[in-house]
Amino acid sequence: MADYIGRFAPSPTGPLHLGSLYAALASYLDARANGGQWLLRMEDIDPPREVPGAADTILHQLEHHGLYWDGPALYQSQRLAAYQQALLTLSEMDLLYPCQCNRARLRSLNHVYDGYCRPGRSTPTALNKSEGSAIRIQVPVGYEIYWHDIVQGQCRSDLRQSTGDFIIMRRDGLFAYQLAVSIDDAYQGISHVIRGDDLLDSTPRQLYLLQKLGLQIPSYGHVPVIKNNQGTKLSKQTFAPALPSSAPGTSIERCLALLGMSLPSDAAGAPVEQLLQWASKHWTRTQIPLSSVQVIDPS
Numbered sequence: 001m002a003d004y005i006g007r008f009a010p011s012p013t014g015p016l017h018l019g020s021l022y023a024a025l026a027s028y029l030d031a032r033a034n035g036g037q038w039l040l041r042m043e044d045i046d047p048p049r050e051v052p053g054a055a056d057t058i059l060h061q062l063e064h065h066g067l068y069w070d071g072p073a074l075y076q077s078q079r080l081a082a083y084q085q086a087l088l089t090l091s092e093m094d095l096l097y098p099c100q101c102n103r104a105r106l107r108s109l110n111h112v113y114d115g116y117c118r119p120g121r122s123t124p125t126a127l128n129k130s131e132g133s134a135i136r137i138q139v140p141v142g143y144e145i146y147w148h149d150i151v152q153g154q155c156r157s158d159l160r161q162s163t164g165d166f167i168i169m170r171r172d173g174l175f176a177y178q179l180a181v182s183i184d185d186a187y188q189g190i191s192h193v194i195r196g197d198d199l200l201d202s203t204p205r206q207l208y209l210l211q212k213l214g215l216q217i218p219s220y221g222h223v224p225v226i227k228n229n230q231g232t233k234l235s236k237q238t239f240a241p242a243l244p245s246s247a248p249g250t251s252i253e254r255c256l257a258l259l260g261m262s263l264p265s266d267a268a269g270a271p272v273e274q275l276l277q278w279a280s281k282h283w284t285r286t287q288i289p290l291s292s293v294q295v296i297d298p299s
């Protein structure tokens with residue numbers, strides 16, 4: 001695939017753990033197996049959640065595991081003007097409105113916004129984002145989104161029913177992940193987004209934004225995220241330990257096995273470069289397990 005461009009887009013909220021290495025590896029192998037480029041984007045637009053030094057740590061960890069990206073890394077903190085421009089474009093299309101619903105009200109809605117602050121209901125129509133208001137984008141009734149997921153197969157979502165009008169700028173004035181990720185996937189010319197299935201329900205929102213802005217729509221593939229023995233996703237919140245810096249090959253071998261690849265016995269213990277070369281050559285999407293992947297000891 002000559003025009004394949006993939007990416008890994010970590011948030012610098014802490015060092016990589018086994019679960020994030022596994023997601024990075026899936027996107028890396030899919031890109032390399034298809035003769036594609038693999039880009040890196042640091043999603044550093046949420047300072048309250050970021051850990052000082054984590055962005056550099058992540059880059060070092062990737063290199064240490066042999067996962068070299070193409071070209072310079074893109075930092076979302078440098079892209080605020082582009083997000084602002086997209087906000088303006090959507091506002092000119094009359095799709096945006098400020099929302100002042102408080103947390104207690106939002107909690108009671110169970111993640112599906114009911115349009116309470118929509119223009120003509122309780123607030124003025126102008127997009128005057130006042131202190132403490134978020135900005136939402138309107139989603140029409142019956143807006144169904146279909147896509148063919150490379151890993152999960154045929155997917156469908158009625159955006160109004162699954163999320164309702166969603167936030168593209170947060171009440172603290174920060175751009176929402178959904179907006180920034182969509183703009184940058186298009187900006188970097190990403191053709192294939194391979195990531196964890198914890199983001200599967202974000203995809204329809206990103207497709208909606210890309211459609212509205214007339215931007216390039218990538219193919220998506222969502223690999224099952226790794227869970228710990230309590231059945232919860234390995235993440236910083238669930239105290240997944242950082243990847244050990246010794247024996248990077250062992251972590252790569254573990255992730256390859258979790259992705260459904262069985263290394264030939266003489267490859268075990270090989271340096272990461274050799275493991276990755278072998279895996280790029282033998283990668284097939286159909287071997288990715290579809291059910292959730294559990295590890296007993298994530299360290």
Ligand code: GLU
Nearest residue numbers: 009010011043181195199
């Ligand atoms: N930055 C997001 C995260 O670390 C991932 C974004 C994406 O792959 O779309 O969860």
